[in-house]
Amino acid sequence: MVEYQDETKAAYDGIVELYASMFADRLETQPFARAMIGTFAELVRGTGNPRAADVGCGPGHLTAMLHDLGLDAFGVDLSPGMVDHARRAHPALRFDEARMEALPVEDGALGGILAHYSMIHTPPGDLPALLAEQVRVLAPGGLLLVSFFATDGPEPVRFDHKVTPAYSWPVDRFAELLAGAGLVPFARLFHDPASERGFLDAHVLARLPPEGEP
Numbered sequence: 001m002v003e004y005q006d007e008t009k010a011a012y013d014g015i016v017e018l019y020a021s022m023f024a025d026r027l028e029t030q031p032f033a034r035a036m037i038g039t040f041a042e043l044v045r046g047t048g049n050p051r052a053a054d055v056g057c058g059p060g061h062l063t064a065m066l067h068d069l070g071l072d073a074f075g076v077d078l079s080p081g082m083v084d085h086a087r088r089a090h091p092a093l094r095f096d097e098a099r100m101e102a103l104p105v106e107d108g109a110l111g112g113i114l115a116h117y118s119m120i121h122t123p124p125g126d127l128p129a130l131l132a133e134q135v136r137v138l139a140p141g142g143l144l145l146v147s148f149f150a151t152d153g154p155e156p157v158r159f160d161h162k163v164t165p166a167y168s169w170p171v172d173r174f175a176e177l178l179a180g181a182g183l184v185p186f187a188r189l190f191h192d193p194a195s196e197r198g199f200l201d202a203h204v205l206a207r208l209p210p211e212g213e214p
């Protein structure tokens, strides 16, 4: 594990209960995020492979939402405290303590991956490898939904996120990274900030081309 991941792990471990109390019901007041996750789930079901990972799942509320939307969902997080909380909150679901950079999943197994504000702490230079790992575990035709903070400028911007440093991204740049990893970004939604941070919220849906398609 590299140093910033140790820092991310320690930072989230230290705020599990606070984070869960603030965010576990947050989607009830976020119709845009809810709509994108609903669309993602519908498209994943349509692939015929409902197995889906919620990567960087935190307290597990979105893993449970994916389950309620008909997916065979499990959560992955590098913070043992978050994983412990998720297991207690959702005992019927599977949660693994693991890094998104090394998923405990066989090649080509998943119909979908949800990364809801979990790639925000990854330094820009490390994102290509992180995305390559998501591509490794997606089945042909599988979907990835990434949500993050969007910025207008030409480059990603590091900022002092309340938990641990994070990056906001120009949406076009993030879409280029997805394309560079072999994914096809095909839907984007940005909206005014749901938080007080001031960045736009961005949701990008991408698909791994089905077999036989470039």
Ligand SMILES: C[S@@+](CC[C@H](N)C(=O)[O-])C[C@H]1O[C@@H](n2cnc3c(N)ncnc32)[C@H](O)[C@@H]1O
Pocket: 005, 008, 009, 012, 023, 055, 056, 057, 058, 059, 062, 076, 077, 078, 079, 082, 098, 099, 100, 101, 115, 116, 117, 118, 119, 121
């Ligand atoms: C902002 S929280 C988002 C949690 C949840 N997805 C949500 O929307 O509420 C970021 C989560 O990603 C996890 N995370 C960050 N980097 C990770 C990595 N490289 N591998 C696995 N989990 C990671 C953190 O531990 C934390 O639980």
